[in-house]
Amino acid sequence: MGAISRDGLDVARRSREIVREKIREVLGEDIERYSEWEMRIIERVVHATADMEYAKLIRFKNHPIERGIEGIRNNCPMVVDVEMVKVGIRYDNIFSFIDDERVYEIAKEEGITRAAAAMRVAKPYIDRGIVVVGNAPTALFEVVRLIEEEGVEPRLVIGVPVGFVKAGESKELLRSIDVPSITTEGPKGGTPVAVSIANGIVELSRGREV
Amino acid sequence: MGAISRDGLDVARRSREIVREKIREVLGEDIERYSEWEMRIIERVVHATADMEYAKLIRFKNHPIERGIEGIRNNCPMVVDVEMVKVGIRYDNIFSFIDDERVYEIAKEEGITRAAAAMRVAKPYIDRGIVVVGNAPTALFEVVRLIEEEGVEPRLVIGVPVGFVKAGESKELLRSIDVPSITTEGPKGGTPVAVSIANGIVELSRGREV
Numbered sequence: 001m002g003a004i005s006r007d008g009l010d011v012a013r014r015s016r017e018i019v020r021e022k023i024r025e026v027l028g029e030d031i032e033r034y035s036e037w038e039m040r041i042i043e044r045v046v047h048a049t050a051d052m053e054y055a056k057l058i059r060f061k062n063h064p065i066e067r068g069i070e071g072i073r074n075n076c077p078m079v080v081d082v083e084m085v086k087v088g089i090r091y092d093n094i095f096s097f098i099d100d101e102r103v104y105e106i107a108k109e110e111g112i113t114r115a116a117a118a119m120r121v122a123k124p125y126i127d128r129g130i131v132v133v134g135n136a137p138t139a140l141f142e143v144v145r146l147i148e149e150e151g152v153e154p155r156l157v158i159g160v161p162v163g164f165v166k167a168g169e170s171k172e173l174l175r176s177i178d179v180p181s182i183t184t185e186g187p188k189g190g191t192p193v194a195v196s197i198a199n200g201i202v203e204l205s206r207g208r209e210v
Numbered sequence: 211m212g213a214i215s216r217d218g219l220d221v222a223r224r225s226r227e228i229v230r231e232k233i234r235e236v237l238g239e240d241i242e243r244y245s246e247w248e249m250r251i252i253e254r255v256v257h258a259t260a261d262m263e264y265a266k267l268i269r270f271k272n273h274p275i276e277r278g279i280e281g282i283r284n285n286c287p288m289v290v291d292v293e294m295v296k297v298g299i300r301y302d303n304i305f306s307f308i309d310d311e312r313v314y315e316i317a318k319e320e321g322i323t324r325a326a327a328a329m330r331v332a333k334p335y336i337d338r339g340i341v342v343v344g345n346a347p348t349a350l351f352e353v354v355r356l357i358e359e360e361g362v363e364p365r366l367v368i369g370v371p372v373g374f375v376k377a378g379e380s381k382e383l384l385r386s387i388d389v390p391s392i393t394t395e396g397p398k399g400g401t402p403v404a405v406s407i408a409n410g411i412v413e414l415s416r417g418r419e420v
Contacts, residue, residue: 011323011347015375022374050372050397051261084298084401113221137221162260162402164232165225187260191294192372192400 019047026055037065041182041200048196057188062180064156065201068130071155072205077129078198079122081115081139081161085132088195091202097121115139123152132158134194137170144173157181158197160189229257236265247275251392251410258406267398272390274366275411278340281365282415287339288408289332291325291349291371295342298405301412307331325349333362342368344404347380354383367391368407370399 023039023046024031034042038060045054072078078094080086086096097103097118106117115136119126123146131154133140140159146152159174161167164187171183182197233249233256234241244252248270255264282288288304290296296306307313307328316327325346329336333356341364343350350369356362369384371377374397381393392407 011373011375015373018374048372049400050374050377084294084405087297088294088401162258163221163225164228164260165221167260190259190402191298192402195294 015047016043019043022046022052023055026052034060035065037204040204041065041197044196044200045193048192051188053188054184054193057184057186059175059181059183059185061175061183062178064158064180064182065204067180068156068158068201069205071128071130072202076155077125078132079119079125079129080132080134080194080198081118082135082191084191085134085194085198088191089132089198089202091198095122095125112142113138116142119143119146123150126154127152129154130156130158130198132194132198133161134158134189134191135161137161137163137166140170140174141166144170144177147177147179154179156201158194159183160193160197162190162193163187225257226253229253232256232262233265236262244270245275247414250414251275251407254406254410255403258402261398263398264394264403267394267396269385269391269393269395271385271393272388274368274390274392275414277390278366278368278411279415281338281340282412286365287335288342289329289335289339290342290344290404291328292345292401294401295344295404295408298401299342299408299412301408305332305335322352323348326352329353329356333360336364337362339364340366340368340408342404342408343371344399344401345371347371347373347376350380350384351376354380354387357387357389364389366411368404369393370403370407372400372403373397 042055042058075093078091080096082098083096086094098114100121102121103114103117106120107114116138119139119142131143140161143157157179159171159181161170168186174181175183252265252268285303288301290306292308293306296304308324310331312331313324313327316330317324326348329349329352341353350371353367367389369381369391371380378396384391385393
């Protein structure tokens with residue numbers, strides 16, 4: 001929110017303290033499994049959703065935060081699935097192709113979703129870039145296909161689509177391959193989860209308090 | 211997502227069916243308290259968050275959906291708290307003042323948050339308009355102040371800020387006054403909750419399946 005007033009800062013600080021304490025309670029001894037950076041990301045997601053369950057649902061694979069920071073310090077492209085996610089992330093070299101003309105054509109011709117077609121169009125940006133999927137499972141399936149079948153190598157995939165159909169499966173599939181990833185277990189996820197993870201990494205890369 | 215492929219439509223349809231069934235389980239006999247339109251809005255929020263708890267957290271006061279539909283059919287202004295919420299809502303006559311120059315000045319001079327200052331700037335649009343607050347409790351407190359102290363009359367306030375500090379209180383305050391409102395009980399809420407409620411009302415106003 002970019003709080004500049006004392007009131008705003010107070011709310012943010014108190015909220016952060018409450019979140020930390022609650023996460024400690026929820027995780028118990030499991031808290032030791034997480035690095036300091038991972039805890040920052042978890043805190044941020046809980047803060048953005050007011051949903052304590054996320055403390056237990058977030059998965060980190062293959063040093064994803066380190067890889068993300070490295071990418072951002074090199075100003076690598078970031079590809080997101082929808083405009084809402086793009087607007088929320090404080091990073092300039094960011095792309096969403098969901099409204100691209102080619103996407104409509106490919107989706108129609110291939111019989112795939114626009115979200116999946118958008119990832120196909122984004123292929124050159126995904127290679128050596130960071131991918132953020134907050135909504136459509138079909139977009140995440142397409143990212144995995146690009147990695148597996150077309151040798152595309154993202155630095156990091158933040159895969160947190162939401163929904164009771166296919167979202168959980170798409171994230172499980174992402175976790176099963178070797179790419180650095182941050183995901184949620186099960187159906188939960190969505191725009192604020194994606195945005196808070198991405199912004200957390202952006203701020204860590206700039207050495208700021210997340 | 212504007213799914214145009216069969217795959218996308220299938221996911222959406224199956225997901226909607228699962229959501230309906232789960233809500234029925236969660237609400238039990240309480241389901242009879244809700245109108246058909248209210249159930250549509252609840253379904254939409256659960257669909258957007260994959261969080262069943264929302265079935266029990268959403269509150270409707272003073273025929274808010276009817277008032278919202280009436281406003282949208284009259285193309286009334288809609289004022290939102292942040293850009294992410296604006297991007298997600300499919301309605302043209304929509305405004306966010308968070309990045310307005312005057313907002314920075316007012317926030318600094320008055321020692322209030324930018325989110326609150328943005329509502330102050332939005333005053334002429336809020337009167338007879340629809341307000342959507344998905345993030346900042348301070349914005350919602352300011353909306354209530356405009357209503358109570360300055361006689362501003364919004365048609366509907368969708369007030370679903372998120373957070374462990376002040377968010378719950380701000381929504382309780384909104385529910386305590388006489389304006390038509392849709393809120394969530396407690397700390398949960400956020401951008402997807404705000405966006406799905408607003409889009410649900412927009413689509414109902416156009417006579418479409420929500």
